[in-house]
Amino acid sequence: MLDVEKIRADFPILSVEAYPGVPLVYLDSAASSQKPEVVLAAMDAYYRQINANVHRGIHRLSEDATNAYEAARLKIARFINAPDESQIIYVRNATEGFNLVAYSWGRQNIQAGDEILLTEMEHHANLVPWQMLAEEKGAVVRYIPFLADGTLDLSRLDGLLTERTKLFSFTAVSNVFGTINPVRQLVDAGHAVGAVVMVDAAQAVPHTAVDVQAWDCDFMTFSGHKMCGPTGIGILYGKRRLLESMPPFMGGGDMIRRVTLEGSTWNDLPWKFEAGTPSIAEGIGLGTAVDYLAGIGMDNIHAHEQFITHYALEALSEIKGITLYGPPASQRAGVATFTIQGIHPHDISEVVDKDGIAIRAGHHCAMPLHLRLNVSATARASFYLHTTTQEIDKLVASLNRTRKLFRL
Amino acid sequence: MLDVEKIRADFPILSVEAYPGVPLVYLDSAASSQKPEVVLAAMDAYYRQINANVHRGIHRLSEDATNAYEAARLKIARFINAPDESQIIYVRNATEGFNLVAYSWGRQNIQAGDEILLTEMEHHANLVPWQMLAEEKGAVVRYIPFLADGTLDLSRLDGLLTERTKLFSFTAVSNVFGTINPVRQLVDAGHAVGAVVMVDAAQAVPHTAVDVQAWDCDFMTFSGHKMCGPTGIGILYGKRRLLESMPPFMGGGDMIRRVTLEGSTWNDLPWKFEAGTPSIAEGIGLGTAVDYLAGIGMDNIHAHEQFITHYALEALSEIKGITLYGPPASQRAGVATFTIQGIHPHDISEVVDKDGIAIRAGHHCAMPLHLRLNVSATARASFYLHTTTQEIDKLVASLNRTRKLFRL
């Protein structure tokens, strides 16, 4: 198990007070994680010692910057067991990962009448780009529904995956239910009908060991800011054959081989997809985050989150009037989403915030999921490697106080 | 005038040694600028004290993060005199600014046979996106040539701007020649034929006071990393009427108003164009950079660079076998691009680097410009508010030593 106190000391913000005298209890890691000292130090060192534009310079700073930036890419490739670092494309966030595939692969491969299969538990990032693509091309978007326990209704898979399905994209882990989906099984089902399969790993890579080759997915994307890395950086992974066949997404410097007034030719992977000055400090920061997580061990992190999630679901279920959404702890990641009868989630979040507790309230960028649940908003507490049972106890106590405040 | 020694103390990297015993002489600001302490401190403080996802949270960190991120937008709006901060769209870099307009405005407005007018001195960022758009739509790209002194051949303007010209995009300042183009005159000429006019301000905003309302341009873009800000952030400015009429670029969280399984509606400006978790620390860093630059005064910075550029062109012109490209110092920004007979620019850059001097060699992402000059590469020294005459002297001495090394 983790030495959680030692880990907490790695995160400067965890010793900050939310309000004077009120320590911060950060239970919003699923929205964005906090950053350990090493990651901040790596970015700071970059700016103080080797900051320069990459790839194009012969001077020392530019070489050092290029080496650090590309070394980070290699670390990230290893972290998700990508066959080669040229398949690791730096993007801003998971959202850009989806948009890159929708614009580049999608506009080349999706035609009128083709089907795109998603699920009803997707984040907007894995809904809107495909809806936009489908609208442009006259394609059809279909959705796998979920069951009352927040798991996918796999009995519908056979009917929904057909030879018309050109793309199948789904989340590895739901950001609302925490549901851990059977990725390999879904990838295989997609491949069986000839679909290209993309996995939303935004809530998976930060929390469990991910192996893209074991998943066998064609594309996969995630965000750095949810995994101890900085904002402004994310990763798109793709199979080489697909990435090579795709036209570029954005045009500009670095992504070209040659530009003339008549036209241009493209650079090799991964740079073909990285136009303009990249997010250099951010790439380096993410590389350091990956080192940090790997040093602790993704299996250890997962085990700790399992433990916390069990504890939290148990404790929360004692609260009167609470509804908990999603599967049992053993089938989910470190997320506990709930409503309390008679108190709007916004009010819950606002009241517990005054106890220093950061949870999220709203639709969590999953409006269709909430429409299906027939609630306009839920409250969500989410956990990470630094979460303690004491923090869960504080949340429960604060929620009980909130009920009292609302005279329930 | 500037107190350059005081300014130099603001930049931690300027006291770093390039090699043991060899101080760094950074003459590559046009590629990417160095960052003052205040900018690094602002980002560090963000991560240590208020890091959280923005816009969607009710807890204290999220509110503080949102306020800081949006306050930065307002500062940037004021810095370029935008009418309203909702017209300031955060992008990754200037390159993404062009691509956003090409994809969103361009695909909606450019048709077969339409013309896009650029210039032969453009950076790839202002070439490739339009070539890709033109190829998709069957439109035609035309180019204003430049004269021997590196200024635009304005006598060609009348013939090239016609009622077929739907878009006119040009750089305010050439990153190779340093040429300061007559922006307002060009904008007016474009508007006179009904074209939408976009300005590449990547080399302008860092170095001179820019007023988008005085320019009257329809779109304008620049990068944070060239103006004392972090990597991973840039700005697209647009006129409200245009931005409102445009479809979104990327789809995902934050840019939507409502998402259903059937389709989505879009958020207000500027968020309609900002999909997913944004570059929060980077936006805050850029806001601080703008404060820093405004505190020193853009007119003071420009005057200092004028002084340095005069000095540099004078000193460099003494070197035997040198060819200097571009207009006289009074008509250009702080850039000196040159070749030396008998030594390849890569060799020049590599040799002076060992004297601690960072200059750039290559095509500077302006291949068509170099094709027209009929050279495959040039060397470029570029200046900023911290550049001193002593640094120019060192460059000149090192270039003379380079000639000796090459037995010239």
Added chain:
Amino acid sequence: MDIYREQIIDLHEHPLNFGELETADFCHEDDNPLCGDIIRIAINLDDSGRVYQVGWTGSGCAISQAAASLLTETIKGMSLTDIQTFPPERLLDLIGVPLSQARRKCALLPLKVLQAGVSGAVSTDE
């Protein structure tokens, strides 16, 4: 715990002017999709064109609900012009707790609905 004033909790338990009107001179509904709050306000005017009856329905957080109660109570007797020029700050003052930017949207939803309703009624009249 004084995050929410007693009054806001009171209004949450016992909203003012809550309910449909049998008939209404005009009514309007809108929502705040980002948080899911939804408000519908119905108005009856007297012969001098002033509000004499108002009812609201909807669901949402305590802030938007309290705002609906307070606003509907305050506008009784007002003319449509009074409503159209009703300053948002006045509603925020009525609520009387400090609100973040995000929650401000909740607080102002009822006013947005009301003013949109009035605009609709006025322009239909013309």
Added chain:
Amino acid sequence: MDIYREQIIDLHEHPLNFGELETADFCHEDDNPLCGDIIRIAINLDDSGRVYQVGWTGSGCAISQAAASLLTETIKGMSLTDIQTFPPERLLDLIGVPLSQARRKCALLPLKVLQAGVSGAVSTDE
């Protein structure tokens, strides 16, 4: 100043095997668009299929030029198989100065051109 070995400067002044061949068994040209270096290599083989004459032309930085001189000198007497298996490290050793990733591409351009030329020649034969 010992950034570049004397030999590299020598080769820059007096390149080896520089020039066109009157006739050639095969020749190939390629460039490194990112830096603009361009190299063309022409080869004549003897009856046993070994290189007995080689000429190169092109322009570029001192590193790519020195590499072209050193490589063309080294391959004399080699078979096409020898050339196809010529290890890049060997060329870097011949150059003998530490090179960054960016400059490595300059150094290896002549080898890339040569091996592409050989591949073309071999596949045309078959």
